[in-house]
Amino acid sequence: MAHVSREQLQSAGSAALSVEGVSHSYGLRSALKDLSFAIDPATFTVLLGLNGAGKSTLFSLITHLYATQTGSILIFDHDVGRASGEALRRLGVVFQSRTLDLDLTVMQNLAYHAALHGIGSREARLRAGEALERVALTDRMRDKARSLSGGQMRRLEIARALLHRPPLLLLDEPTVGLDVDARADILDHVHRLVAQDGVCVLWATHLVDEIGTRDDVLVLHEGRLLAHGRASKVIADCGAQDVRTAFMRLTGRERETSGVP
């Protein structure tokens, strides 16, 4: 896909991601209940939910790993079910579990992904070189992925997910297992992708401290969407002082002693 500028995407008026009336059940267990929301291009949205809220199920539907049972999901107006090629071409994904081939070099991991997306080897080398520079891994390109630190592996996965230049990036709990510095580094890097390159990001987490007051937030609890909007507004609407308290109020856990991480 040709690179589309932030202005072009916004003026086109289409949502980066539109989820309409989506429900999902595993047998009798209902995991998502009539979810509807839309997120704009070039924005950063945190999908906040505790374990079991339904975040991974939603990601599996957006990535078309599971067929949509009820409702529809559109990526830049392309239906994930009916026009999956067009929709998924606009999507980059960083999964919760590591998906690098540890026995391949950093460069080979990128080249493999580029080939899967039909990017020619010359163009792939060019894009990979640029991508590695941006995530400060140029000097590691010939090293095996196994030799990278956890934070470096995550940065490589993000670079790889963006190689085909998708305007929508999903990250499923991307900071799991990282130390404080590496977490902050990944969060900063992804915010820059939004501000500078106009990528739209949906970042799933159960950690309230990954939410800035200027971020958009989707609060998912037991398969239901409880709130959606600018974090500062969600906090104010709950009469709370911070996201943690707002989350506790929304989920009716305010009186519980067990805290939200």
Ligand SMILES: Nc1ncnc2c1ncn2[C@@H]1O[C@H](COP(=O)(O)OP(=O)(O)OP(=O)(O)O)[C@@H](O)[C@H]1O
């Ligand atoms: N393959 C499956 N078969 C049956 N039930 C499932 C399956 N996957 C998820 N569930 C159930 O669906 C609900 C939502 O799970 P999901 O993994 O989507 O939540 P999550 O917010 O991603 O949680 P986590 O942060 O722990 O990954 C849970 O009750 C879970 O037990």
